[in-house]
Amino acid sequence: MLLRLAYLTMTTTFSFLGLLPRTNRDKEIEILVLRHQLMVLQRQVTKPVFTRADRLLLxxxxxxxxxxxxxxxxxxxRPDTVLRWHRDLLRRRHAAASAPRGRGRxxxxxxxxxxxxxxxxxxASWGYRRIHGELAVLGIKVAASTVWSSHITAVG
Structure with missing residues (x-):
């Protein structure tokens, strides 16, 4: 989906760049032609299907x-539908940003x-506290309880 959105963005950008050398009259004629084609399509299609990328772009x-x-x-x-799509887009962005990360340590x-x-x-004579101290000397930061749980599995 992300690739499709990038593709649509690039094609739209290049089409906008293609409009630069045109005159305003040419652009207005093209807009009128596109509006007319849209009205023809609206008469023929009962309900258009928009993909997620289409909704995001609109x-x-x-x-x-x-x-x-x-x-x-x-x-x-309808314009209300476009505004609802925008609210959904913002809601999803906020939900993704505020989603809880992994729990615990x-x-x-x-x-x-x-x-x-x-x-x-x-x-074998060392306890978990001594092992924890040796790890600290080596510069490895790990909780004593972590060493204890690992030490128990090694001894037990």
Missing amino acids: AGLLHRLPMDKLRHLALLV PRTVRSVRMLVLRLAREN
Whole structure:
């Protein structure tokens, strides 16, 4: 979907660049022709189907227009629908940004866990506090409770 949106953005950008050398009269004629074709299609198609990318593009382009101008445009959907799409877009963006991340403490790195097990195996008389101290000397920051839980599995 992201690739399709990027494709639509690029094609729209290039079509806008193609409008630069045209005169205002040529652009107005093209707009009238496109509006007429849109009216012909509206008579033939009962209900158009918009993809998610289509909705995003229309909502992004049309949400800044005032409602009275939106009502005068020849659109395939009602202006209220475009505004609803824009609200949904903002709601999803906010929901994604405020979604809770993973719960609890992150997992211990496997190499640190293996080092704790190795130290416990090679030094059977050491307790978890001593192993925790040795890891601190080595510059490895890990909670003592993590060392204890790993140490229990090695001893037990």
